[in-house]
């Protein structure tokens with residue numbers, strides 16, 4: 001068996017320990033004689049799996065009791081619609097546009113009401129986070145929406161926007177559990193898990209209880225109401241059961257690593273290896289304003305498309321997978337989520353140095 005260094009933006013690398021444990025339990029989960037994949041979601045062993053997953057996530061993120069944790073489906077993209085359908089009582093919401101995923105959410109929001117762009121970094125190809133300390137936010141918006149870590153462009157909010165008292169909704173898909181968060185600052189935190197947490201097919205929504213109401217927009221399908229999932233403990237219908245089981249294992253792995261503060265320290269150390277090299281390289285350049293750099297997604301270019309293509313080809317041959325930038329921006333991107341070991345980044349930098357010597 002040989003595993004590559006997988007720099008995919010998502011689905012992405014998972015802790016090897018978790019994958020091995022899941023493999024060991026594949027045919028007979030702890031004496032049940034069946035795989036978790038084959039198990040009723042209403043069975044006793046599954047009840048333990050989902051409850052433990054929730055409890056471990058609550059512990060990791062220090063989630064207060066007045067927040068619900070929902071394990072849903074439909075990917076992060078389904079939340080682009082669920083959020084306005086459930087939260088847009090005044091049919092008005094403010095969006096901060098820091099990249100394609102924020103823009104998609106904003107466009108979806110427009111289907112349901114007045115989605116207002118209150119800040120944007122589109123003027124410089126989303127290479128920075130705009131100043132959000134004093135935005136012009138209308139009084140009657142239902143929420144202020146951000147994409148906290150921009151997977152494609154490699155930017156991250158280092159301070160949350162001043163929402164002027166309005167509910168903050170954040171897509172944290174690509175920075176989920178990468179560092180501690182103060183949950184009380186948000187009304188809704190949500191993310192697809194396929195980057196830092198587990199297999200695609202699960203989206204986790206952490207939502208303050210007072211935002212969960214019967215009062216959704218007319219025509220909201222039952223499956224898209226937070227209330228139904230909250231009331232049923234994420235078991236209104238068959239949940240993405242196996243995916244939740246893997247998320248649960250990743251939560252336990254994170255606890256073993258020392259929790260989110262330890263993870264942040266490790267992620268900072270790991271990202272520094274790559275950013276320090278980019279800052280001194282004669283060939284490679286980071287594309288993001290320094291103070292807004294993400295710890296998770298690191299885009300870079302040589303400034304020459306042919307050289308970029310050569311680098312992507314040769315790096316793949318050397319065992320570094322998925323370094324191609326998003327199809328909309330080109331160049332390269334190394335996604336270095338929680339489960340990417342620091343050795344992976346060190347080896348990548350060694351490879352980049354050798355490439356630079358030959359090609360600069």
Ligand code: PMP
Nearest residue numbers: 075076077101151171173174192
């Ligand atoms: N938000 C962010 C920040 C993302 O990176 C992605 C996927 N790359 C999405 C939303 C969309 O996720 P999904 O494919 O699960 O709908």
